Amino acid sequence: MGQSNMNGGFGQIAPESKPGTLLNxxxxxxxxxxxxxxxxxxxxxxxxxxxxRVISRNGSKGDESSSGLxxxxxxxxxxxxxxxxxxxVGNKLEEPxxxxxxxxxxxxxxxxxxxxxxxxxxxxxxxLSYPGYGECxxxxxxxxxKAKKKRKRECGMCNDNNKKKCPVWWPDKKRCLxxxxxxxxxxxxxxxxxxxxxxxxxxxxxxxxxxxxxxxIAGFVFWQGFRDSLTKAHxxxxxxxxxxxxxxxxxxxxxxxxxxxKFVLASIAFGGCQSREENERQxxxxxxxxxxxxxxxxxxxxxxxxxxxxxxxARPFWRDYTxxxxxxxxxxxxxxxxxxxxxxxxxxxxxxxxxxxxxxxxNHCASA
Numbered sequence: 001m002g003q004s005n006m007n008g009g010f011g012q013i014a015p016e017s018k019p020g021t022l023l024n025x026x027x028x029x030x031x032x033x034x035x036x037x038x039x040x041x042x043x044x045x046x047x048x049x050x051x052x053r054v055i056s057r058n059g060s061k062g063d064e065s066s067s068g069l070x071x072x073x074x075x076x077x078x079x080x081x082x083x084x085x086x087x088x089v090g091n092k093l094e095e096p097x098x099x100x101x102x103x104x105x106x107x108x109x110x111x112x113x114x115x116x117x118x119x120x121x122x123x124x125x126x127x128l129s130y131p132g133y134g135e136c137x138x139x140x141x142x143x144x145x146k147a148k149k150k151r152k153r154e155c156g157m158c159n160d161n162n163k164k165k166c167p168v169w170w171p172d173k174k175r176c177l178x179x180x181x182x183x184x185x186x187x188x189x190x191x192x193x194x195x196x197x198x199x200x201x202x203x204x205x206x207x208x209x210x211x212x213x214x215x216x217i218a219g220f221v222f223w224q225g226f227r228d229s230l231t232k233a234h235x236x237x238x239x240x241x242x243x244x245x246x247x248x249x250x251x252x253x254x255x256x257x258x259x260x261x262k263f264v265l266a267s268i269a270f271g272g273c274q275s276r277e278e279n280e281r282q283x284x285x286x287x288x289x290x291x292x293x294x295x296x297x298x299x300x301x302x303x304x305x306x307x308x309x310x311x312x313x314a315r316p317f318w319r320d321y322t323x324x325x326x327x328x329x330x331x332x333x334x335x336x337x338x339x340x341x342x343x344x345x346x347x348x349x350x351x352x353x354x355x356x357x358x359x360x361x362x363n364h365c366a367s368a
Contacts (some may be wrong), residue, residue: 001101001103001191001221001222001224002107002222002223002224003106003226003227004104004105004106004331005058005105005331005339006013006080006101006103006223006224007058007080007101008074008076008080008105008337009079009081009082009339010078010334011079011335011340012078012325012334012335013072013077013078013324014077014078016028017368019323019324020323020324020325020333020334020337021325021336022079022336022340024334026206028248032084032128032340034047035047035070044086044140044237044243046071047070048067048069049068049086049090049199051090052068052086052087052096053066053069053096053098053099053206054069054082055068055098055099055100055101055205055206057101057102057195058102058104058190058261062272063157066205066362069094071083079339080339080344081223081339083339084220084339084344085343085344085346085347085350086099086347086348086349087347088255088344088351089347092184098202098206099201100195100198102190103191105229106227107224108138108228108230109225109228109232109235110234110241111130111225111227111244112182112184112185112186112187112190113224113241113245114131114132114133114186114241114245115151115185115244115245115247115248116133116134116185116251117133118133118184118244119132120169123232123236127141128141129169130234131169131183132182132185133185134172134185135169135170135184135267136169136170136176136179136180136182136184137169137180138184139231139233140169140338164186169209173228188245188248188274192253199215199256210257215255216256216257216258216348217253218258218261218262219263219354220249220253220261220262220263220264220348221264221265222245222263222264222265223265223293224343225267225291225295226270226330228287228291229270229285230287231287231289232287233288235291238291238295239297239298242294246263246305246309247304249263250263259348261308262309262310262350263307264312264349264350264353265291265311265312265346266312266314266342267295267313267314268288268291268295269314269316269317269338269342269358270330271283271284271285271316271318272284272315272318272319273365273366295311296311296313308353310346310352310353312349312362313345313364315364316341316363316364317338317342317363318332319332319333319335319337320333323335330342332346349362
């Protein structure tokens, strides 16, 4: 789960001649040889794993795919972290593995992913109010007398002239959907609905699966944060929202098999280990730092998260655009090595939590 870097992935596969593509990394730099196999004729083809299956389902009709794990499994020119993650867990577990990807990009934890029971709050440094679960819009005037009058005058109607201009909050999901088309927590709900469709009809999505076999959810994998970095209030609230998100996910899936379901997440890594002050070109900014520190400290002083939640530091996996296919900060310059290494770290972190091992040695920035 997460934003576009997780749900779709932007690690560019080809061409071989371009630095940072997967083919360049494999054929020119001799990395990740397990992804290719000889075709017996002097050529190669992508390795396809039958014991690890990937399903992508974001709730939109027609945007769904299902395949054995391999490069290009989704018939796109990019890979996401799921490729190496799948190899890591597939190599460690005897049971067949299903990786279920849900969601789309450009989603904020402080808005789209906001879990049930989250309350509306006022930003300390602005006059804006931010919605609780089931409310909208993403930000609005605080609930003052002036705002109440505007709500009564301008927000009681639903028409094209004012549905996106309403300056104060709408109080429930039905009105939000009718007047605004979205509400706080809508992506949280949609992700669960998409996953539920697969889990409740597994034989339809996993060829050869028999209902009497049963299954269990081992855990959840999350990589997100860019969208929240664009709004200071979302960044400041990130750690609290992340705690609620994790507990909200556990609550939603509690009726499905799987004891002590794990949760692993990757930190944001925009700019790598350098701050904006050190590297004006691509370093991380103030809001990025807040979100990163929130992600890294999520298990601190939270006993219920011990041995169940882990964050991997993705900053060492940042690759500059000069050694990447393109210059695109939000999508890690399309560098396939970034996505492979994030998937590798997430996979090992998940295995350590599942099997109670300490095999994974994490990379850190020199100053960490």
